[in-house]
Amino acid sequence: MNDINREFVDHDEALAQAEAGVAKLAAERNDRWYPKFHIASNGGWINDPNGLCYYKGRWHVFYQLHPYGTQWGPMHWGHVSSTDMIHWKREPIALAPSLEAERAGVFSGSATTGDDGRLWIFYTGHRWANGVDDADENLEVQCAAVSDDGVHFEKLGVIIDNPEGFKHFRDPKVWKTGGVWYMTFGVSSAEQRGQMWLYTSEDMVEWTFKTVLFEHPDPDVFMLECPDFFPVTDKDGNEKWVIGFSAMGAKKNGFMNRNVNNAGYMIGTWEPGGQFKPETEFRPWDCGHNFYAPQSFNTVPGDTNDAEGGRQIMYGWLSPFVQPVPLDDEGWCGQLTLPREVYLGEDGDIHTVPAAEMTGLRTDSTDLGAVNVKSGSEHVVAEDAEAMEIELTIDLKHTTAERAGIKVHATADGSYTYVAYDDQIGGVVLDRQANAYGDRGYRVAPLTEAELAADELKLRVYVDRGSVEVYVNDGRQAMSSYSYAADGPRAVKLAAESGDLAVSALTTHNLASIGLE
Ligand code: FRU
Structure with a gap:
């Protein structure tokens, strides 16, 4: 030795x-x-x-x-x-x-x-x-x-x-x-x-x-x-x-x-x-x-x-x-x-x-209330989100979309990362197929029968400069992925495909730096 x-x-x-x-x-x-x-x-x-x-x-x-x-x-x-x-x-x-x-x-x-x-x-x-x-x-x-x-x-x-x-x-x-x-x-x-x-x-x-x-x-x-x-x-x-x-x-x-x-x-x-x-x-x-x-x-x-x-x-x-x-x-x-x-x-x-401490990073918060998004359309939530926490409650009983949710890192060139409830798959999908950089593909957090039958689906989405972190239904599932935003302002948008999206509650929080930049 x-x-x-x-x-x-x-x-x-x-x-x-x-x-x-x-x-x-x-x-x-x-x-x-x-x-x-x-x-x-x-x-x-x-x-x-x-x-x-x-x-x-x-x-x-x-x-x-x-x-x-x-x-x-x-x-x-x-x-x-x-x-x-x-x-x-x-x-x-x-x-x-x-x-x-x-x-x-x-x-x-x-x-x-x-x-x-x-x-x-x-x-x-x-x-x-x-x-x-x-x-x-x-x-x-x-x-x-x-x-x-x-x-x-x-x-x-x-x-x-x-x-x-x-x-x-x-x-x-x-x-x-x-x-x-x-x-x-x-x-x-x-x-x-x-x-x-x-x-x-x-x-x-x-x-x-x-x-x-x-x-x-x-x-x-x-x-x-x-x-x-x-x-x-x-x-x-x-x-x-x-x-x-x-x-x-x-x-x-x-x-x-x-x-x-x-x-x-x-x-x-x-x-x-x-x-x-x-x-x-x-x-x-x-x-x-x-x-x-x-x-x-x-x-x-x-x-x-x-x-x-x-x-x-x-x-x-x-x-x-x-x-x-x-x-x-x-x-x-x-x-x-x-x-x-x-x-x-x-x-x-x-x-x-x-961790509960994370709420301490919130600077300004915006309560956007209930929002309905018509099939095939989008609704801008933030024009430029570099560091943001989004709390989103989807009303499953009034959502008819096949797939609906939130696009983050949505830039002028058309790229984005999509966090969506997918009715066909029966899960939350984190889809990077429209990313400008890096590996693409999608991942699924499957929902249980009880979650699919519930009135609501709760998503808490953290958008940092190069990543997205999603917490589903108070942490029953989590999803973490790199998301390399393209140039220019990084919008956040609600989107609905093949049916409407009913959002019962939506709040955004800009987040402060943790001091390591
Ligand atoms: C996991 C790992 C560990 C190892 C370390 C080396 O990512 O391979 O098993 O200790 O990384 O960097």
Whole structure:
């Protein structure tokens, strides 16, 4: 182990170089799609949210960062923090590869306050088996680092070595239950099955293998990236556990698994130290084009501004997935979703809603009341919406349209992104076929029989400069997609096809910047 814990470069020097790399890209950044109210790096590429936590009065969001380019590359941990979850400030890059064990990247992981009151982060050290490239497989190990201020980290090195040279062996999630520390991470087994392994520890440094927490039932799934595992309470007060993961290898099937890799969850039960017992099938966290590698954390009662505390907050990453990516030449690439509260609804399923804090970003709001849109026509809601939240209630009983909803990023050249209720499909559709840039296609959030039979369909749509995020019926479904608006004013319009649209309530809110532009 000593050898792989050796420094090949001074960590502070590596961090300083990475800061310079980001600054160089940031200086030439194009802002046409740069988010106003989503977390992104000021320059460079980002992917998964990492180390989400509340520590010493601040929310911390770290993320996988490649500081030297707008494509994925040797990973670092970028960092932003906030006191209120909506106004963010940039912090120094937290981790750069500096130990042999992580020569090719400091990969994803989680954070928790340790028994010693310090902030502990657990992450994956990634190196190439041949030291040069990934031609002869990768070697991954779990590492730890600690901090007194949540900003500067001291590396403790490797805490779990890779027993048999597993290629995929990564993304530790750590939590405490019943006085025992637990860790799970994703493994591609010798039989190429996607598994999550469970370890325990008394002191957070010595870890012992306990069991395979979960193996994905689909033999096509060969790896579970970014595992998550947390308890929720059902309507009868029973404890359930939610297992989350980003599955690699699942085949497309109807509305399911439409993206290259797909993140979702199952609900079930768990006795500490044992295996997870699923009670549901796999369900997606989000039905959009770009959602991936989410992570969640539990806010600590008393530690937060929220009187109740104990909320499960999730961030996901908007993965560009499909090449070519229009952001390649923009100086930055990759953003996170809004913070979402995850909870078990009365219906026994998981709901994800924007964290309550998000309403604090509203500047001016406009109540547009009820609106009817005749078949084949459009109704302009806003002439130019760069950063807007739209609350829309569709009156299903009086809507006769085959498809109707809201067009955003609607520009003079005729391009737009369409968020619509589709009566024929029986779902909410996020359609990018009229986009000027990037991958197009549509995605569907299917509605249940009960939702289709209801009087109303509620949509909450967040339009940022380069993305759209949709919450259906108070978070029963969510959809996150990039939407690269074309030049000129970006209108928002209601539209109805093959029948009329009846909107019973419509409110728009311009949103302020979160301070990272
Ligand atoms: C998921 C992922 C993780 C890994 C990280 C590397 O997007 O592949 O499994 O830790 O990204 O950047």
